[in-house]
Amino acid sequence: MIFRLKRITFFITCMFLAIFISVFLIQGVYGSELNEDSRNKRTVLDSRLIKRGNIYSADAKLLAESVSEESDYKYQRVYYDSEIYSHITGYFSYSLQSTGIELYANSYLSGNTSSLALSNLLARFQGLQTAGNDIYLTIDSNAQKLAYEALGDKIGAAVVLEVKTGKIIAMASTPAYNANDLAQNDYSAALLAYQAAEEDSSSPLINKSIFETYAPGSTFKLVVAASAFENGYDENWAVDNPARYTLTGSITQIKNSGGSSCPPYASTSTLKEALQWSCNIPFAQFAKTLGAYALNATAISFGFNESLDIPLNVAKSYFPAGLDTAELELSGFGQANVAATPLQMAMVAATIANGGQRLQPQLIDKITDNNGNILQSYSVKVLNQAISASSAKLLTELMINNVENGAASSMQISSIKVAAKTGTAETDGSHYNLWLVGFAPADSPKYAIAVMVEAEDGFGGEVAAPVAKQILEGLL
Amino acid sequence: MAQIKNSVKFYGRYKVFKKNPRNIEFGFLLFGALISLCGLLCVDLGVNGFINAGAICAGAVFWAIVFILHILMRWRLKDADPLILPSAALLNIIGVIVIYRIDLVNNNSRGFRQLIWSVIALLAAAVIVMFLKNHRKLQNYTYIFMVLSFIMLIMPMIPGLGSSQGTNATLWVSFFGITFQPSEFVKITLAVFFASYLIAKADSLTKVNKKFLGFRFPRLRDSAPFLLLWGVSMAVLVIQKDLGTALLYFGLFLLMVYYATGLASWVVMGLLAFGGGCLFAYKYIPVVSNRVASWLNTFDNELYDKVSGSAQQAQGLFGLAHGGLFGTGLGRGWPAQTPLSWSDYIFTSIGEEIGFFGIMAVMFLYLIIIARALKVGVLGIDDFGKMLSVGLAFIIALQVFIVIAGITRIIPVTGLPLPFLASGGTSIVSSWIIIALILVITNSAKLQNKNHITLQSNL
Numbered sequence: 001m002i003f004r005l006k007r008i009t010f011f012i013t014c015m016f017l018a019i020f021i022s023v024f025l026i027q028g029v030y031g032s033e034l035n036e037d038s039r040n041k042r043t044v045l046d047s048r049l050i051k052r053g054n055i056y057s058a059d060a061k062l063l064a065e066s067v068s069e070e071s072d073y074k075y076q077r078v079y080y081d082s083e084i085y086s087h088i089t090g091y092f093s094y095s096l097q098s099t100g101i102e103l104y105a106n107s108y109l110s111g112n113t114s115s116l117a118l119s120n121l122l123a124r125f126q127g128l129q130t131a132g133n134d135i136y137l138t139i140d141s142n143a144q145k146l147a148y149e150a151l152g153d154k155i156g157a158a159v160v161l162e163v164k165t166g167k168i169i170a171m172a173s174t175p176a177y178n179a180n181d182l183a184q185n186d187y188s189a190a191l192l193a194y195q196a197a198e199e200d201s202s203s204p205l206i207n208k209s210i211f212e213t214y215a216p217g218s219t220f221k222l223v224v225a226a227s228a229f230e231n232g233y234d235e236n237w238a239v240d241n242p243a244r245y246t247l248t249g250s251i252t253q254i255k256n257s258g259g260s261s262c263p264p265y266a267s268t269s270t271l272k273e274a275l276q277w278s279c280n281i282p283f284a285q286f287a288k289t290l291g292a293y294a295l296n297a298t299a300i301s302f303g304f305n306e307s308l309d310i311p312l313n314v315a316k317s318y319f320p321a322g323l324d325t326a327e328l329e330l331s332g333f334g335q336a337n338v339a340a341t342p343l344q345m346a347m348v349a350a351t352i353a354n355g356g357q358r359l360q361p362q363l364i365d366k367i368t369d370n371n372g373n374i375l376q377s378y379s380v381k382v383l384n385q386a387i388s389a390s391s392a393k394l395l396t397e398l399m400i401n402n403v404e405n406g407a408a409s410s411m412q413i414s415s416i417k418v419a420a421k422t423g424t425a426e427t428d429g430s431h432y433n434l435w436l437v438g439f440a441p442a443d444s445p446k447y448a449i450a451v452m453v454e455a456e457d458g459f460g461g462e463v464a465a466p467v468a469k470q471i472l473e474g475l476l
Numbered sequence: 477m478a479q480i481k482n483s484v485k486f487y488g489r490y491k492v493f494k495k496n497p498r499n500i501e502f503g504f505l506l507f508g509a510l511i512s513l514c515g516l517l518c519v520d521l522g523v524n525g526f527i528n529a530g531a532i533c534a535g536a537v538f539w540a541i542v543f544i545l546h547i548l549m550r551w552r553l554k555d556a557d558p559l560i561l562p563s564a565a566l567l568n569i570i571g572v573i574v575i576y577r578i579d580l581v582n583n584n585s586r587g588f589r590q591l592i593w594s595v596i597a598l599l600a601a602a603v604i605v606m607f608l609k610n611h612r613k614l615q616n617y618t619y620i621f622m623v624l625s626f627i628m629l630i631m632p633m634i635p636g637l638g639s640s641q642g643t644n645a646t647l648w649v650s651f652f653g654i655t656f657q658p659s660e661f662v663k664i665t666l667a668v669f670f671a672s673y674l675i676a677k678a679d680s681l682t683k684v685n686k687k688f689l690g691f692r693f694p695r696l697r698d699s700a701p702f703l704l705l706w707g708v709s710m711a712v713l714v715i716q717k718d719l720g721t722a723l724l725y726f727g728l729f730l731l732m733v734y735y736a737t738g739l740a741s742w743v744v745m746g747l748l749a750f751g752g753g754c755l756f757a758y759k760y761i762p763v764v765s766n767r768v769a770s771w772l773n774t775f776d777n778e779l780y781d782k783v784s785g786s787a788q789q790a791q792g793l794f795g796l797a798h799g800g801l802f803g804t805g806l807g808r809g810w811p812a813q814t815p816l817s818w819s820d821y822i823f824t825s826i827g828e829e830i831g832f833f834g835i836m837a838v839m840f841l842y843l844i845i846i847a848r849a850l851k852v853g854v855l856g857i858d859d860f861g862k863m864l865s866v867g868l869a870f871i872i873a874l875q876v877f878i879v880i881a882g883i884t885r886i887i888p889v890t891g892l893p894l895p896f897l898a899s900g901g902t903s904i905v906s907s908w909i910i911i912a913l914i915l916v917i918t919n920s921a922k923l924q925n926k927n928h929i930t931l932q933s934n935l
Contacts, residue, residue: 002853002854004734004735004738005735005850005853005854005866008731008734008735008850008853008866008870009850012846012850012869012870012873015873015874015877015881016843016873016876016877018877018881018886019839019876019877019880019881019884019886020836020839022880022881022884022885022886023796023827023832023835023836023880023884024832025884026793026796026797026884027797027799027801027827027831027832028800030797031800033797034793034794034796034797034798035797035798037775037794039780039794040791040797040798041810041813042794042795042798042809042810042813043798045810045813046810
C-alpha cells in the first residue's frame with residue numbers, strides 16, 4: 001500500500017528535520033557559547049593570523065604591541081615600561097589565561113567583534129592584512145609614572161580620578177610584575193614566571209587598586225559624615241567625648257588613636273572636630289545614632305556593595321546591611337566588616353569633589369581601528385547623585401579643614417588647597433592599612449586620589465599622605 | 477495477465493532529446509564537476525595560497541571514470557533516474573576534497589587513498605550496471621544471500637582472519653594487506669535477502685496470523701527463517717561490539733517488515749526489544765555506558781580530560797560552532813583540531829568550513845538519492861523492486877541519521893561512517909554498490925511504466 005510508504009517517508013522526513021534542527025542549534029543558536037568555551041582553541045588559533053591591536057595611554061604612549069616574528073605564533077606581544085602599566089594592560093598569552101585590558105577588551109584587540117566582521121570580510125577579499133583595533137586608555141603616562149614611583153617599594157595602590165569626567169588618570173599597584181615575562185610565546189618560560197609570581201607573598205600579580213578590598217579605617221568617616229549631613233545634621237553636631245567607650249551590648253572598649261579623648265581636654269566633640277582630628281569614639285556614636293539603615297543607604301549611594309566594570313571587573317566594596325549596634329559603632333570609623341577597594345575610596349572622594357554627583361570610572365578613552373579611525377569614544381556617565389550638593393560642599397570644607405588644621409596636615413601643598421582624609425586601619429594586631437583619600441585643588445577640583453599602603457605600623461598621615469602629596473604635586 | 481502495449485509515442489526528435497534522462501544526468505554531472513573544481517581550488521588557495529595541479533588531475537580522473545559509468549548507463553540502463561549518479565558522485569568527491577584538505581594539515585595521503593577506493597567502488601558499480609539488467613534476477617538467489625550474509629558476518633570472529641584495527645570492536649578482516657569491513661556488505665546482502673523473502677512470504681505473513689492482545693502476529697513457521705537470521709546478526713554484532721551497525725540492521729529489519737506486512741505489532745515488538753536491548757547494553761557493555769555518559773555530559777570537564785572521554789565529540793561541536801551559519805571558508809577553518817576528523821567526524825570538518833547552509837546543501841544531496849529511490853515505491857511495478865529500493869533508501873537515510881544524530885547529541889555516538897563522505901574503503905564501495913542497485917531498479921521501474929506493464933501489486 002502506498003499508505004505504508006507515506007508513513008515511511010514521513011518518518012524519514014522527521015529524521016532529517018531533527019538533524020537540520022540540531023545542527024542549526026549548534027551552529028546558530030549555541031554557536032557563540034561554544035566559541036567562548038576555553039577548551040575551544042579555534043578562536044585563539046584564528047587570532048594568531050591577525051595582528052593584535054595596540055594599547056596606548058591617553059597621551060598616545062605605546063604600552064603594548066604585537067611584533068611579528070618568524071614562528072608558528074607569527075607575533076610576540078611586547079610591553080613597554082611594563083612594571084608601571086602591567087596591572088592595567090594585563091598580559092596576552094596563548095597558553096596562560098589573559099588578564100587586564102588584554103582580557104576585557106579582547107574582542108576589539110583581536111578584531112573579532114561582529115561590527116568588524118563585514119570590514120574584515122571585505123579586507124580579505126582585497127587581500128589586505130586584517131588587524132585588531134587599538135585601545136587608548138584614559139591613563140596619563142606622566143601621572144601613572146608619578147604614582148608608581150611615589151609608591152616606591154611599599155606594598156600598596158594609588159588611584160587618581162579626574163573629577164569632572166570619571167576618567168582614571170592613574171592606577172598603580174606595587175609590587176608590580178613585568179608582563180613580558182608572562183606574555184612570552186615560550187610556554188615553559190612563561191609558566192615558570194607565572195608560578196614564581198604566584199608564590200610571591202606580596203602578590204605582584206594582583207592589581208590591589210581594584211581586586212582587593214581593605215578596611216578603610218578613618219577614611220570611612222567621610223561616608224559617615226556625608227550620611228549625617230544627608231540626614232539633617234550639620235558640622236556642629238556634638239556628642240560626648242570620653243577617652244574610653246564601651247561598645248553597646250559588649251564588653252569591648254574602644255579608644256581614639258592617641259589614647260585620650262578627642263579633641264583632648266574637651267567635654268564634647270563636634271562632627272567637624274571629630275573629622276579634623278580623626279576621632280574614633282565620637283564617630284562610633286554618630287554611627288549608632290544614624291543607624292544601620294541610613295548608613296547603609298549612604299554607603300550604597302557611594303557605590304558600596306556594587307560591582308563595577310571599568311571595563312575591568314572591580315571587586316565589590318562592602319558595607320553589610322543589618323549590622324547590630326556594636327558592629328555599627330565599629331564601622332563608624334571604618335573597622336569591623338567594612339571593606340573598600342582603593343578605587344572605591346577614590347570614587348568617594350571624586351563624588352564629594354563633584355558636588356555629590358557620582359561618575360562612572362572609565363579606563364578606556366577611545367577605540368580606533370588600525371588606520372586611526374575612531375570606532376568608539378568614551379563619554380561621561382553619571383551613575384547617581386550620591387549626596388546633595390550642599391552636603392558635598394560642607395564636607396569639602398571640613399576636608400580642607402583637615403589639611404589646614406588637622407590630622408592631614410602633611411598634605412599641605414603650597415599655593416594649592418587640598419581636601420583630604422587620612423586613615424589607619426588595623427587588620428589584625430600587627431598589620432595596618434594606611435590610607436589617604438582626597439582631592440585637589442579643593443576650590444575647583446581636578447583630581448581625586450586614594451592611596452593605600454599595607455604596612456606593619458605607622459599612620460596614614462605619615463606613610464600614605466606623602467605618596468599622595470608627591471603625586472598631586474606632580475600633577476598640579 | 478500481463479499486457480504489453482507498445483506505446484512509445486512518437487515525439488519530434490527535439491522533444492526526445494530534451495526528455496532523455498541521460499542528457500539531464502550529463503548536465504548535472506558537468507555541474508557537479510564544476511562545483512568540485514571550485515571547491516578544490518578554494519581548499520588549495522585557502523590552505524596553501526597556491527594551486528596543486530596534481531590534485532586537479534586526480535579529480536579529473538575521478539570525474540572521467542564517472543563519465544565512463546555514465547556512458548555505460550547510456551548503453552545498459554537508459555531509463556535509470558538521472559539525479560542519483562551526479563548526487564552520489566558529488567558527495568563522493570566532496571568527501572575526498574575535505575579529506576585532502578585535512579591531509580594538507582596533517583601531512584598525510586588519506587585523500588588519495590580515498591580516491592583510489594572511490595575508483596574501485598565505481599568499478600564495482602560498473603560491473604553491476606553492466607551485468608545486472610533486471611533486479612528481479614536477484615530473487616533467484618534468496619537463500620544464497622542468506623548464507624553469504626551469515627558467512628561475512630562471522631568472518632571477523634575467525635581468529636587469524638579478524639582484526640580490530642586498534643579500536644575496541646573486531647570489525648575488520650584483512651588479507652594480503654587489504655583490510656575491509658564485511659558488515660558493510662552484509663547490510664546489502666541482508667537487504668536483498670529480506671526483500672525477496674518478505675515479498676515471497678508477504679501474503680502468509682499478513683493474512684495467516686493469530687491474534688494476541690489485540691495485535692496480529694504471524695505464524696512462527698513463516699517468520700522463523702528471517703527472525704533467526706536477524707537474531708543471529710544481532711548477537712554477532714553485539715559480540716563484536718559493532719553497535720552502530722546493529723542499530724542499522726535493526727532499523728532496516730523493522731522497516732522492511734512493516735513495509736511488507738503493514739503490521740503494527742512488529743513495530744511495537746521491535747521497539748520494545750530495542751529498548752530492552754539498549755538497557756542490557758548499557759548495563760553490561762562498558763563501551764555503551766561510556767558513550768552514554770559522553771553523550772549526556774559532553775562538556776563536563778572531568779569527562780573531557782579522560783582518555784576516550786568526551787573530548788573528541790566536544791571538539792567536533794566546537795568546530796561546527798566555529799563555522800557558524802556561513803562557515804569559515806574552505807581551507808580557513810581548523811578541522812584538524814578534532815580527532816579522526818577525516819572519518820568519524822568528517823561531518824564537522826565539512827560543517828566548520830562551509831557552514832550551516834553549506835552542510836544542509838550536502839544533506840540535500842543525500843535526500844535526493846533517498847527520495848528518488850523511494851519514488852520507486854510509488855511508481856514501481858513489482859513488489860520486490862519496490863521493497864528493495866525502499867530498503868536501500870532507508871539504509872542510507874538511517875545511517876546518515878545515526879551518524880549526524882550522534883555527532884549533534886541527539887543520540888550517543890556509534891562509530892558508523894557517513895556514507896560517501898567518510899574516509900573508508902569498504903564504506904565507499906558498499907555505498908556505490910547500493911547506488912548501482914538503485915539505478916538498476918529505477919531503470920526497470922521506468923521501463924515497466926513506459927511499456928505499461930501491469931502486475932498485481934500488494935505494495
